[in-house]
Amino acid sequence: MSDFNGEKMKKGLDPLEVNGNSRLLTHLNSCVHCGLCAESCVYYQVYGDERFVPAKKVDIVASIYRRYHTFSGKYFPWLTGARELNEATIEEMVDLLYGSCTMCDRCTVHCSIGVDIGYLVRTGRTMLANMGYVPATLQSTVNAAMTTGNNMSIPTQELVDTVQWLEEDLRFEVNDDNACIPLDQNDKDILYTLNPREPKFFPLSISAMAKVFYAAGESWSLSTRMYDVTNYAYFSGNNEEAREIARRLHDEMEIRGAKRCVLAECGHGSRSFRWEGPNYMGKEYPFETLTSVELLAEYIRIGKIKTDPEKNTERVTLHDPCNLVRSGGIVDEQRYILKHTVKDFVEMTPHGTDNLCCGGGGGQLSMSEYNERRMKIGGLKAEQIRKTGAKIVVTPCHNCVDQLIQINAAYKLGVQIKTLAEVVADALILENNKQ
Amino acid sequence: MHWYLWLTLFSLAVCLISCLYHFILLLRAGKPIDFSAPAGTTGNAIRYSFSGAMSPKKKESAYLHLPTYTAGIFYHIGTFLSIFLFFLFLFSFYPTGIIKWLLGGVLAVSSFSGLAILIKRILGKQLRSLSNPDDFISNLLVTGFQVLTLLSLFLDNVRPLYYIGVSLLLLYLPLGKLKHTVYFFAARYQLGYFYGWRGVWPPRKINNQSE
Numbered sequence: 001m002s003d004f005n006g007e008k009m010k011k012g013l014d015p016l017e018v019n020g021n022s023r024l025l026t027h028l029n030s031c032v033h034c035g036l037c038a039e040s041c042v043y044y045q046v047y048g049d050e051r052f053v054p055a056k057k058v059d060i061v062a063s064i065y066r067r068y069h070t071f072s073g074k075y076f077p078w079l080t081g082a083r084e085l086n087e088a089t090i091e092e093m094v095d096l097l098y099g100s101c102t103m104c105d106r107c108t109v110h111c112s113i114g115v116d117i118g119y120l121v122r123t124g125r126t127m128l129a130n131m132g133y134v135p136a137t138l139q140s141t142v143n144a145a146m147t148t149g150n151n152m153s154i155p156t157q158e159l160v161d162t163v164q165w166l167e168e169d170l171r172f173e174v175n176d177d178n179a180c181i182p183l184d185q186n187d188k189d190i191l192y193t194l195n196p197r198e199p200k201f202f203p204l205s206i207s208a209m210a211k212v213f214y215a216a217g218e219s220w221s222l223s224t225r226m227y228d229v230t231n232y233a234y235f236s237g238n239n240e241e242a243r244e245i246a247r248r249l250h251d252e253m254e255i256r257g258a259k260r261c262v263l264a265e266c267g268h269g270s271r272s273f274r275w276e277g278p279n280y281m282g283k284e285y286p287f288e289t290l291t292s293v294e295l296l297a298e299y300i301r302i303g304k305i306k307t308d309p310e311k312n313t314e315r316v317t318l319h320d321p322c323n324l325v326r327s328g329g330i331v332d333e334q335r336y337i338l339k340h341t342v343k344d345f346v347e348m349t350p351h352g353t354d355n356l357c358c359g360g361g362g363g364q365l366s367m368s369e370y371n372e373r374r375m376k377i378g379g380l381k382a383e384q385i386r387k388t389g390a391k392i393v394v395t396p397c398h399n400c401v402d403q404l405i406q407i408n409a410a411y412k413l414g415v416q417i418k419t420l421a422e423v424v425a426d427a428l429i430l431e432n433n434k435q
Numbered sequence: 436m437h438w439y440l441w442l443t444l445f446s447l448a449v450c451l452i453s454c455l456y457h458f459i460l461l462l463r464a465g466k467p468i469d470f471s472a473p474a475g476t477t478g479n480a481i482r483y484s485f486s487g488a489m490s491p492k493k494k495e496s497a498y499l500h501l502p503t504y505t506a507g508i509f510y511h512i513g514t515f516l517s518i519f520l521f522f523l524f525l526f527s528f529y530p531t532g533i534i535k536w537l538l539g540g541v542l543a544v545s546s547f548s549g550l551a552i553l554i555k556r557i558l559g560k561q562l563r564s565l566s567n568p569d570d571f572i573s574n575l576l577v578t579g580f581q582v583l584t585l586l587s588l589f590l591d592n593v594r595p596l597y598y599i600g601v602s603l604l605l606l607y608l609p610l611g612k613l614k615h616t617v618y619f620f621a622a623r624y625q626l627g628y629f630y631g632w633r634g635v636w637p638p639r640k641i642n643n644q645s646e
Contacts, residue, residue: 019463020464020465022466022621023625025461025621026461026622026624026625029457029614032615033562033565034496034503035562036495036497036499036503038561039495050560050561050564050565051564053565059565072569072610072611079567079572080568080610081567081568081569108626109494110496111496112507113622114626116622116625274471275471276471278469278471279468279471281470284472285472327633328633329633329639331638331639332639353638354495
């Protein structure tokens with residue numbers, strides 16, 4: 001932190017420039033410090049520490065805004081608690097905005113005023129990113145994506161090899177030598193993306209989606225050059241890097257000439273490309289963007305695939321990824337899919353837009369320095385899962401899958417964690433007895 | 436006209452001009468801009484933001500804190516009532532009879548609510564840590580405004596003090612968190628727009644379409 005200087009300070013204050021940004025101006029001026037948001041935060045629920053009240057996270061950003069942009073903050077900073085941007089403030093910001101927030105936006109939905117708390121946390125992260133204070137662990141994930149094209153630095157050949165053996169498995173499973181996982185094909189209806197965790201750790205989720213595409217007779221392809229749905233720069237707050245990562249996928253869509261970009265099961269990836277990406281780039285996409293959750297629901301709804309819930313008889317519960325439900329409006333699609341693919345579905349309490357974050361959001365999975373906190377707040381999710389009595393937890397998000405697997409082990413839940421595509425693939429009725 | 440009325444009118448002018456300044460700032464900042472393809476309708480969501488989404492059933496900040504929420508509602512009713520009465524008083528209209536007692540009752544409850552919220556802020560560790568002088572001053576001024584309005588209904592000789600209190604409140608309002616008078620509406624609008632664009636609000640169901 002000893003490298004903090006005037007130039008960094010200027011860069012840090014840039015994101016608080018409200019001219020032309022009514023959203024920022026509004027939310028920076030709206031919090032009344034009622035503190036009623038406290039229980040909406042999983043960190044506060046677990047630790048009971050007043051530092052973790054969402055309003056504190058708002059205030060550390062808003063107090064800096066007040067100090068440099070308001071009359072009372074400039075001349076009577078003590079009155080409104082206006083704070084200077086200095087080393088002490090930055091240290092606190094890093095801990096509050098990176099280390100104790102999963103950007104789940106639960107507090108925003110429940111704020112008594114309507115302050116977009118998640119947006120202000122992201123703005124605070126942008127301030128820190130501009131000054132170069134992104135935690136090194138998180139930044140290394142962004143760097144991997146920037147330099148290699150995917151956040152796990154998977155070499156292209158490794159992806160190709162993985163897809164090839166998955167393709168062989170698929171042919172065997174569906175008993176059709178023509179079944180394939182197309183790579184780098186142009187002018188398909190769908191360009192399907194992946195979370196790099198899939199080829200690296202969870203290849204069966206790729207198989208599952210490939211099987212669904214096969215059953216649907218879909219015209220689709222993967223890209224070996226740009227397939228990464230994630231955008232950890234959304235978490236770091238670095239808008240230039242976020243824009244560059246989104247631009248690459250956008251450009252790949254244009255090069256491949258696909259009609260629809262289908263985003264793999266990844267909460268923040270969906271959010272950062274579908275909703276934030278066009279705004280990072282300052283332009284509308286010339287193609288349709290949708291999540292695989294919406295696509296799966298569409299397939300079932302229009303009869304493009306047939307499923308049999310009797311094929312999944314164990315009790316299933318659903319973990320809603322925060323970015324899909326609260327910031328993406330995808331709440332009922334996954335329930336509709338489960339209704340048609342599993343026999344015994346039970347909701348967690350709370351669920352949907354009220355769901356509790358699993359603890360893996362906000363880049364927490366990559367910031368190992370906060371592992372202890374992450375696993376501790378995961379205890380709330382563990383308790384929710386335990387109460388359902390489910391044997392399988394389904395979640396349409398690979399970051400959530402990763403966190404839930406760790407929660408499963410740490411809290412000895414004895415459940416299976418699956419993606420939605422895996423459940424759909426298990427329930428598929430393939431024609432011509434090709435299964 | 437009494438000097439304290441002049442002071443009040445001056446303060447009112449300062450307050451209105453300041454609030455207008457904030458309002459113009461918001462207007463100049465423009466409408467929200469979103470380049471993503473919308474998944475819903477913002478108009479419906481903005482309406483929902485000001486109605487259903489504010490329902491105590493929908494907000495944890497309300498249903499987990501019903502006493503505070505209720506006190507807050509009464510407090511705000513008292514504030515709006517006091518503002519209404521302020522304009523009546525300015526035109527020398529003073530309620531009488533049963534109306535006066537009814538208004539007095541409401542203001543007594545709302546003032547007590549404001550005081551309770553202030554005490555909670557002082558005594559609660561979590562709220563105290565979140566608070567700065569502005570939080571206490573704002574509450575004191577608004578609660579004081581309601582108490583003085585209540586007293587003015589019954590006591591003529593309290594009026595100089597009433598107008599001084601009102602003047603202080605009007606002069607202070609644009610400086611601190613009381614300017615949420617303007618920004619609250621903008622926040623609900625912005626949140627409604629944001630969630631409406633993404634199809635989060637108003638809550639929707641697809642199950643019915645497909646069965």
